[in-house]
Amino acid sequence: HARYPDFAEINRAFYPHGRAPRPGELFRCPGQAETLAAIAETRGEAFYRGPLARAIAECAAAEGGLMTAEDLAAHQADWVEPLAVEYHGVHLHEIPPNGQGVAALIALGILRHLDLRRFAADSAESLHLQIEAMKRAFAEVFRTVADVDCMTLAPARLLDDGRLSAAAAEIDMERSGELGRRLPPGGGTVYLTAADASGMMVSFIQSNYMGFGSGVVVPGTGIALQNRGLGFTLESGHPNQVRGGKRPFHTIIPGFVTRQGQPLMSFGVMGAHMQPQGHVQMMVRVFDHGQNPQAACDAPRWHVSPDGSVQLEPGFPAETVAGLTRRGHRVSIGAPTALFGGGQLIHRLEDGYAAASDWRKDGQAVGF
Numbered sequence: 001h002a003r004y005p006d007f008a009e010i011n012r013a014f015y016p017h018g019r020a021p022r023p024g025e026l027f028r029c030p031g032q033a034e035t036l037a038a039i040a041e042t043r044g045e046a047f048y049r050g051p052l053a054r055a056i057a058e059c060a061a062a063e064g065g066l067m068t069a070e071d072l073a074a075h076q077a078d079w080v081e082p083l084a085v086e087y088h089g090v091h092l093h094e095i096p097p098n099g100q101g102v103a104a105l106i107a108l109g110i111l112r113h114l115d116l117r118r119f120a121a122d123s124a125e126s127l128h129l130q131i132e133a134m135k136r137a138f139a140e141v142f143r144t145v146a147d148v149d150c151m152t153l154a155p156a157r158l159l160d161d162g163r164l165s166a167a168a169a170e171i172d173m174e175r176s177g178e179l180g181r182r183l184p185p186g187g188g189t190v191y192l193t194a195a196d197a198s199g200m201m202v203s204f205i206q207s208n209y210m211g212f213g214s215g216v217v218v219p220g221t222g223i224a225l226q227n228r229g230l231g232f233t234l235e236s237g238h239p240n241q242v243r244g245g246k247r248p249f250h251t252i253i254p255g256f257v258t259r260q261g262q263p264l265m266s267f268g269v270m271g272a273h274m275q276p277q278g279h280v281q282m283m284v285r286v287f288d289h290g291q292n293p294q295a296a297c298d299a300p301r302w303h304v305s306p307d308g309s310v311q312l313e314p315g316f317p318a319e320t321v322a323g324l325t326r327r328g329h330r331v332s333i334g335a336p337t338a339l340f341g342g343g344q345l346i347h348r349l350e351d352g353y354a355a356a357s358d359w360r361k362d363g364q365a366v367g368f
Helices: 008-014 030-041 051-062 069-073 101-111 124-144 155-159 161-170 274-288 293-298 318-326
Strands: 083-087 090-094 190-195 201-206 216-218 223-225 255-259 262-270 302-304 310-312 331-333 342-349 352-357
Touching: 008 216, 030 051, 051 069, 051 216, 051 223, 083 101, 083 155, 090 101, 090 274, 101 124, 101 155, 101 161, 101 274, 124 155, 124 161, 124 274, 124 302, 124 318, 155 161, 190 262, 190 342, 201 255, 201 262, 255 274, 262 274, 274 293, 274 302, 274 342, 293 342, 293 352, 310 318, 318 331
Parallel strands: 310 331
Antiparallel strands: 083 090, 090 255, 190 201, 216 223, 255 262, 262 342, 302 310, 342 352
């Protein structure tokens, strides 16, 4: 942290008494309260224009950053149409690029051609096919996904059924394949889902990336600046090559499932590149194996690492571990940590909702 002279601002804002607040301890951050009030009173305008925006720009400049007040003023949000794939009578919807949600759609689209239901949920055969589909999805995504205006391949083309079918046919049932391209480093994320009596459901996810993001806090505001620029690549000619005015590859993805056009399940799995992997595993457990949301969330998970190796949580049968190893997967058993993500799900039933919250992270399911 010595690289950031003002990193102590994090301590002043978020670590009163020189430590993190204890459970149940009252936490006060007056600067953040004033920031949130200003944003609310102006319906967001204060964040992009005026004194608060100038403070953000001045802080960025003081830390050697390139963001300006003009950049903030020029910001605009996009209302986008989600991408979707059909899977066993339901549709999984994901935000399109520059996000990585299409990775979950590609993997599910591949699995659609492989009939996972013939194998037990935690068998080596089922995990092998899911892992191999995920590897191919990641390879495609990290080769092509960027700011949508800079992609050389339209996102919908990635979900062409002929393309997915060909990828499924390439999977060797008895042999592990290579990842093809290293995954980006991990980060920290918060997910929230809500549903009401009318059937409306919301899937929401947010992150400043890698814990405290850039490690820079705008003095007196309680605003920690993110470091999503890390999602860019320096590879010359790559669609995701860093450039001003361009959106980087983004990891956070809220998931949403519909059946016959109606909301069915709103969910997310926090954890950088674990997110699409978690989405695939939730979809398989709920819609292939009929597990309820909490059972699906509680079950052990697999995780494809940046180097292509596979981590498994404790709980898989010994024969599953042996079967994956025999197929050439580099397998290790890891203690349940944030590495395996944190899920939150709401599934609509005929007479209400079933909600689930992951035991791996702080969270809860509440009904009222």
